[in-house]
Amino acid sequence: MSVHPQRRRSASTLVIALAATSMIAAACGGGDDGGSEGEVTITLSGPNQWNNDPQSFGPAWEELIDRFEETEPDINVETTVLPVAEFAQTLSTQLSAGTAPELIFNQAPHTPDQVVALDDYLTEPNPYVEGNQAWVDLFNQDYFGPDASGARNAAGNYEFIPFNLVIVGVYYNADILAEAGVEAPIASWGELMDACGAITDAGYVPFSMDQGWLGQGWTLGIIGSMLLNSYAEEWNQFAADGQPGTAAQLTPKSMARAILTGELDPASSPEVAETMRLLKQFFEECATPNWSGVSGGAAFIGHDDFVGGRAAMTYGTNFAAENLADVDWEWSTMPFPTVTEQDSDLSTGQQAQFGAAVGGTSYMIPATTEGEELEAAIKFLQFVSSPEHGQPWLDGSGGIPAAADAAPAPGLESLMTGAWFETPTVPAITFVPKAKSGQSVYDGFLLDNKSLDDQLAEMQSDWTEWAREVAADGGWTEDWAQG
Template identity: 25%
Template sequence: MRKVKKGLYTVVAGALAGMLMLSGCSKSETGAGNGEASEESSAPSIELNMTMMTESQNDTSEKEAWESIAQSYMDKNPGVTINMEVQNFGGVEQHRAWVTTQLIAGTAPDIFMTRRIWDHEDLNKGQLVDLTPYFKEPSAYLGDKSLEGTISPSVLAQLIGAQKQYASVPTYVDVVRVLYNKDLFTKAGIEKVPQTWNEFMDAQAKLKDSGVTPFAFPNSKPGDFNYSWTSRILTEELIANTYPELDVSGNGFIEINEYVRGVDQGLIDIEKSPYKDMFGIIKDWSQYWSKGYNGLDMNSSNDLFLRGEAAMIMRTSAQSKVMFESKARQFEMASFPLPYLTQDNHPDAAGKLMEIGGVPAGNLAIPATIPKEKLEAAIDFLRFTVSPEIQGSMADKLYRAPVTENADLPEKLAGFKFAGEQMKLNIYGGEVDKNVTENNQKLGQLFLDGKITQEKYISQLKKVMVDGVNKLMTTNDWNKENNYGITK
């Protein structure tokens, strides 16, 4: 039975619609779970309050899946009750505002969903539980392996911060792909999937000549993501050769304080090449987008694609779910990474695929304010979400790519396997600075419409970027003298 009260979904014992059929597991080493329901359990009753975030307001499958995961955990651990609130925050910036407010007020639930690039910022402020020791302990859910021994090394490398600490546990990875209509490609005479940017542009010219819209590119708001993804991917392909001078800590990723250092010292300057040259490349590509793209949202672009009026769209694996399952789709569909720039396009191009995907997502964190008697159960649940049963069910039901090493993807997600090199900077990502993300998209609309020049677009965006960096420096007491808080 499920009680519903003002948006709060409290999961209690009993069968839930769509409940995952998961096998039992042996006793958890934390003592929170014993793997088998026992009426004689003497363990004290524990209530965990959780808040999960969904990407869609209309698709209930994610809410139902998380409710089922919670129910399955409670079936194995009858001394634990999970009260789960499932929210849709409407965008990255709203989600970040909620996390910040809850942590500052001391009202954060015992487990909540955050993002990788926020977790260490909050950990460094003393607002989260340091999960580092718990990453090293074995768990029955993980076949007596630890989180460090289960989660993919590439994911772990992105999770561990400059202080070599873990602040959250991811439940899936995001991978972005271009979905395409194979029938329309064949009709247009496109014989192979494009890999380079020139091949991509040539294919779109053929599609346009065949009478269809090459690309349905939603750009009505920052939450349509396509403009942000494209800005980030193409920028990384142009600046990949400068990674060594930006990655001061040497951990393989440009952390927020390294981004701050780069902007403050002029190493990251979007008014200079190659940063500024990315915008012209996007504008040139826009000739192949659907008409009225600045007023087109995700759902409308989905419809164009499903009706066969547009040959391509760009989505994450989870966002592709509606495409794979839609009864309206009457064509064969496949996917490929956004093609990469070569030196034919720009002399600074790295000439290789840079992946915006493979990023830890659905990260679960525990606030430092959690009562001590709840901590073991909360840690136990986090480990449970990375178990083979849960990772497999999330891939199958939600099209979420697993975080575990050597995990097998369902056939429908075969095209979402990580294929390139990991992006490191995330310059226009909402997790870094939501104001930069919003202004990049909004100013980008004006630029694409010809209402402002590229120079004005970039100068205004740079001001927002510098203002944001100055605020981060003030808030965190970062400066050149203390190396912006970066440790090697």
């Protein structure tokens, strides 16, 4: 697709033809926009995580850009807003074509060589923080630092900077729950199924869902992390830097090893089969009946039904809360329920977890960015991640600081305490190869067009391909990685 960034920060989101990448070249990777002599323009491109506006990330973001441009008057920053459902494929295609803009959302499929390694920059001072000796020291080391398993890529390099942390949870309409006779928080899977029945009987959608990938992926990941927890010690073979050891959360290398050695085989794992059974039960008994025909939302899953007061519950990130400012009903949040021993014979007793993570708003620099544009992009990343300059945007967008201890935002306390806020040892088991990134890969099974056995066989193929891709990206030399 073709995106034309406009001067200043807003850019119209267009339906993009992937082959037409040459049309953005003038705005990307070292081009000159014809501005005043000595000025440089950089473009940041990614999905809107805060609202459904196709033009802007919101007032807090615009104010952040204004403050940066006031501090650095020779640097202009433009923002290209991409559709949530399409950004991954768009940015991945641009990276492959060498036409990506100077700053791109880090969840686009890519290889380590396609982006700038930031290790050397992170060992130097952040110029926007007085007295700082190493930029990396500013971050919460549990999430972004030498021992944080999610901070580096398969090659062992830092390649993105987190602007915030993110936590996902269940938002609920307290008025609907009260009308249906449901008490929150809902603690167990069985209680959730009972609640979905009562809410349906009351004339509402229990859990708003749409055709996007996130609703499927988050649900599967939460359930799978609980059911597979008993294997955590066995699979935990590599530290965050890729060397033999252990990590607080199993690293991609540990998970890839488990898959390629056959220790984790979805086609024969009873825990994976049970995860898929529960996922389907959730979609059948709780999800919006016509979910496969509902367009994906940016702030909430099934945004319109939930914000419109037609659904009792939905998934949302901490960023989503501002979208409820004008609703005329009471809302709150809760963790997703736990699969207990009463719910499944394969329950490990592990409470449901999601964990705060750097996978919120994080950006990286394409390897094609050089010279003044590279210098400007680094400065922008340093500015946003500095406590003084980033905090006003965090406060205005519902963000959790990546550079400080998490402080609960109003209404989100239940998502930021207890087991839910802790990172699960077994990560979300949503391993898909780059070619399927961002796709709703379980539609066939959830819509009764594919058997469970066929779904598990497809997952085995996808997981194996994913593991081989990350092994190749990381240049791993172990025997198990050479398949």
